Amino acid sequence: MYRFLLLALVVWLPVTFAASESKRETLVIANSKAWKPFSFINQKGEPDGILVDYWREYSRVTGTPVRFLLLDWEESLQAVNDGRADVHSGLLWSLSRDEFLDYSQPIMTIDTQLFVSRDLLNVDMVELLSGKHPFLLGVVQGGFEHSFVKRNYPQINTVAYSNNAEMISAAFDGDIDAFVADLQVANFYFSTTQGTHQFSGVQHLYSGVLRPAVAEGNNALLLQLARGIAKINTEAKHRIFSRWMYIETVYPNYLVPTLSALAIIAIFSYLVLLRMTVRAKTRELELANRELKHLSETDQLTGLGNRYHFYSQFTQRVTRADTVCVMLLDIDDFKQINDTYGHQVGDAVIQAVGAKIKHIVEKHHLTGRIGGEEFAVVCSDFTVEQAKRLADTLCDSIRRLVIFDDGSKVTISLGCAYYLRSNQEISLSHADNLMYQAKANGKNQWNFKLIDGMPAKSTTPKSDSINSREIS
Structure with a gap:
């Protein structure tokens, strides 16, 4: 009898699994x-x-x-x-x-470049990109390159096309003088279309991750x-x-005519070219520095400010406001999440919590991921009621996230320190202590403390009792 049941179970499980997969x-x-x-x-x-x-x-x-x-x-x-x-x-x-x-x-990873017609190869790139030399630049409507050109080169006349095929076809037909495209895209069209030698990649604009x-x-x-x-x-x-990726790379095919021209020009022309090159490199360096600054200040997993950016902004945020609310929140049992579901799922949980914080907290406040599963928020000129409401909303909204297939919930413990005076010493220590008290009290809750920083001559600072509320 037992053997029969075991055999039936062995047969039933794969069939059931296959049926669920098919659905x-x-x-x-x-x-x-x-x-x-x-x-x-x-x-x-x-x-x-x-x-x-x-x-x-x-x-x-x-x-x-x-x-x-x-x-x-x-x-x-x-x-x-x-x-x-x-x-x-x-x-x-x-x-x-x-x-x-x-x-x-x-x-x-993809690389994006500026491609220009051979008629523009002798034009200084700084002059070209500054808009002093009029030309028509093709971009794809709604593409990243479209917003990049509008942001960095607003003075250039652009023509937006619905897709890359229309844009590059217009370039080959002579309707535009230049276009912005991913190197892999341009290489593909150059290698599969006749008569494409009239365009060359002249400047790398950016690299990015798909x-x-x-x-x-x-x-x-x-x-x-x-x-x-x-x-x-x-x-x-x-x-x-x-x-x-079998297609032969064509970048940068403008170097041969350029080097040939340099071989026959006079010393004076060489000095002029050198000056132009320095200006172009300076421009590239400025653009690269802006991009690096953004990357250095951003946590790549969540899009929030990273630890460096948060601490660099913390002091000035807490010293120029009448009231300051400092929150520290930590994902409960995060190690257990990693051990049970794996680090890929752990990253997805951090992404989801970060996205929820970003959605709830207004942009002018300071937010950051300051540790593996630890986040911080600083709000200036908040009322006590606003601070408590925000703490409650964060706990409740994160608890409502639907992430796990088995119905498990993601919860946080949050400490909220509210300062009535900004001329006192403010750090993360109060919020940190409150957060750990919330964990000790059972997690999935927030602790609030009002800290009234009195002038130096006062003998006893005033503070209310800890207000702990559990989200049920």
Whole structure:
């Protein structure tokens, strides 16, 4: 009898598992229909490209069906935002996109360059990019390069196209004098289109990491993607990238005519060229410094300020306000989360908590991830009621996050120190002590303390008792 039951169980379990797998919902993956070689519709009318192959591999290793929705670039972003698509297969992070998207793990790095017609090769790049030499620059509407050019070179006349294919076709037809494109994209078109020698890559603009993205707040899907991406091994990635990266690099093909010209010019012309080069490098250095400053101040996992940026801003924030509210919050039992679900899921939890803090706390306040699973918030000119309300909202909202398939909840312990005077010594110590008291009292709660810093001649500072409230 027992053997019969055991045999039935052995047969039933795989069948049940297979049935549950077959019921997995299809993931709709969005991207551009003309972003060769990353994503495009081929001559057979089928989705193709690096990112299409990547997500097909994701489907293979996870058993999750996928369907591709390839559109013009800007519409592909909107498709994720309005729910027509579940995932954007890969794009760069930007502040404007971070308003409505949450990002997953990196896929690959891309390099973006400025390509100009051979008629402009003799023009000084500083003069060209300053707008003193009029020309038409092509960009993809809604693409990262579009916002990059508008932000860094607002004086340049741009023409926006729906996708890369239309833009590069316009360049080859002579409708525009230059365009901005990823090096891999330009190489693909240069190698597969006749008569493309009239354009050359003359300046590297930026490098970035392609990451998949989902609609903001979809933490369950972020967790699902993190688990699936972790199953795609290095060999599979190399096979996918190698299939599409066979094209011969053409950067920078302007060097040969440039070096030939330098060989015959006079010393005076050489000095002029040297001066132009110094100016161009200075401009590049300024742009690089701005990008490095942003990167050095930002926690890459959550998009909040990092520990360095938080502490560098802390002193001036707490000394120029009448009242200061300092909060310290820590994810409860985070080590257990890592041990139970793995570090990929742990990162997804940190991302979700960081996104929730970013959504709730207004931008003009100071926020930061100051430790592995520890976050801090500083609010100036807050009332006591506002401080308590914010502490309660943070605890309650994070507890409501839907992340784990088994119904487990993410909770935090929060300490909130409220200072009535900003001329006293303010640090994280009060908030830190309150946070640990919240943990000692059972976690999943916040502690509040009012600290009235009196003038130096006063004998006894006043403070109210600790107000601890548990979110049930």
